[in-house]
Amino acid sequence: MSTIRLTVAQATIRFLANQYSERDGQRQRLVVGCFGIFGHGNLAGLGTALLESELDDPRRLPYVLGRNEQALVHAAAAYARARNRLQTWAVTSSIGPGATNMVTGAALATINRLPVLLLPGDVFATRSAPPVLQELECFGAGDISVNDALRPVSKYFDRVWRPDQLPAALLSAMRVLTDPVETGAVTIALPQDVQAEAFDWPDDLFAERVWRVPRSAPEGADIAEAAAAIRAARRPLIVAGGGVLYSEASHALTEFAAATGIPVAVTQSGKSAIPSRQPECAGAIGVTGTAAANALARDADVVIGVGTRYTDFTTASHSAFGCAQVRFVNINVARFDAVKLGGIDVVADARAAIDALTKELGGYRVEDAYHRTVAERVADWDHAVAEATAVDGCEPPTQAAVIGMVNAAAGEDDVVVCAAGSMPGDLHKLWRVTKPGTYHVEYGYSCMGYEVAGGLGVGLARPGGDVFVLVGDGSWLMMSSELVTAIQEGVKLIVVLVDNGGFASIGGLSESVGAQRFGTAYRFRSPSGRLDGPPLPVDLAANAASLGAHTISATSCAEFADALREAKASEHTTVIHVRTDPHTVAPASESWWDVPVSAVPGVADTARARTEYDSHKRAQRDYLRPTRDSLREDS
Structure with a gap:
């Protein structure tokens, strides 16, 4: 058997570029590219290998520079969902905060059963000069690093301590990524010294492999x-x-x-x-x-x-x-x-x-x-939806009216993306769909900050239609960084940034359990010592503009409708900032969610909520x- 001498990192990139998934006779690249941010734990290994691959053929396994590792895993998961789990991206990070940033993204992918491949750097396998920068020193074990935090949120986890362990790890990773039952986040931790080690690999490792995604027949x-x-x-x-x-x-x-x-x-x-x-x-x-x-x-x-x-x-x-x-x-x-x-x-x-x-x-x-x-x-x-989304006499716009106007502006191939807060619930009730895959709301993990990153992933997966990202001010302030990446990659997003002055969803839930919207509004601390002072002077439109997006502020339904038309006509990413009333809610679902209420209420609101909670529990x-x-x- 002939061999080829490559580093572990070079072998990893070459292997990934030759993996395919297939279903119903249709074959496609399994790992279409690599998101990442470089640090000392992956720069000399995977970073160099990705550079060499790009210089040889930029389309083989393109590298996309991101801004936040968690967001990049979200983008990979969103891409996988938009491609019906037949394709995904790899995400690489350095050891340390880069790796632990990916834990939340890995949890989201695994909970939603979406395939993503994580390639975090790791500590030195040789332990030549411990502790190295960002190394976790565990007094009771010598083989633990921060990457072990990824174990419980990964469907498959491996650490390649020696080059000859790599083939088994890569093949196991592909097996899980293409398994409809077992898929989720897959992590292969690569010690930074091992990434740069040379090894004689069998040529067969780099042959094209097709991983058939089965359609299991019923009994x-x-x-x-x-x-x-x-x-x-x-x-x-x-x-x-x-x-x-x-x-x-x-x-x-x-x-x-x-x-x-x-x-x-x-x-x-x-x-x-x-x-x-x-x-x-x-x-x-x-x-x-x-x-x-x-x-x-x-x-x-x-x-x-x-x-x-x-x-x-x-x-x-x-x-x-x-x-x-x-x-x-x-x-x-x-x-x-x-x-x-x-x-x-x-x-x-x-x-x-x-x-x-x-x-x-x-x-x-x-x-x-x-x-x-x-x-x-x-x-x-349908009649209730028409009333809720009506714009007549609706100033400032309600969230339901905003959703209705976006729905009316969206073409049949356009996709709406959302994740956390009150908007997913309103979208679920109010949004009208025409084609499969045009509604993309992450609610398995309900992860604040997914929206813009998810829009990036969807935009990469579904070129041709517009991607409407609906995001509240709470999620925006947590993670809007991949707006820069979308602009960098020429992915057009229409971001509707709904500003309701805090956490509207949790505010409503807080009221329902008798907690009086405590800790959910963005306000100054008053002389009383409570966060009940004037609203904070946060300029979200200026923030969006500073990231490179064309930004429009709308204060009325008419202005918002004009902004949507302008954004649709544009070839570039646009952020539409619109203020809404957090106290105007969509029609009731006539349903219940089990959120326990204090059994020893300290205020009258909580006592009333506990009585209602006990009544609902009897129907469970x-x-x-x-x-x-x-x-x-x-x-």
């Missing part, structure tokens, strides 16, 4: 059992999650819903799995859902979960499904999720399972009366899978 018995439960239902409801989008099953789901008449409610990550205009689309479900979908959920006797993790926001903390005899049919590629809520577990790719279920059900269709009920509830909600329930005997009796 026939599981499909038959699921179909029997659906046929016996009078008020079935589909809950569509992100798995529908990742398996590219949107068309199959829409056709299934149209053929059967079963309404479809969508989770945050599942929104855009079915067009909003589709008659069977009941809208968002759960805590941030629509009154229509939640009313259907309360009465549903069979709930068909497709590609959903059933988070507490989706299930309203196990209070959403009120029918005493409710059953669950759960289609998921991961058995871990398929058995939740005691469901009939159909472990399979979403598209393959929907196709099989369509065939098994034959000419099944819901009763006409139920179909009319669905239509009436959706029509009522456990769900057990019915026995096959009971299924036979009911059928």
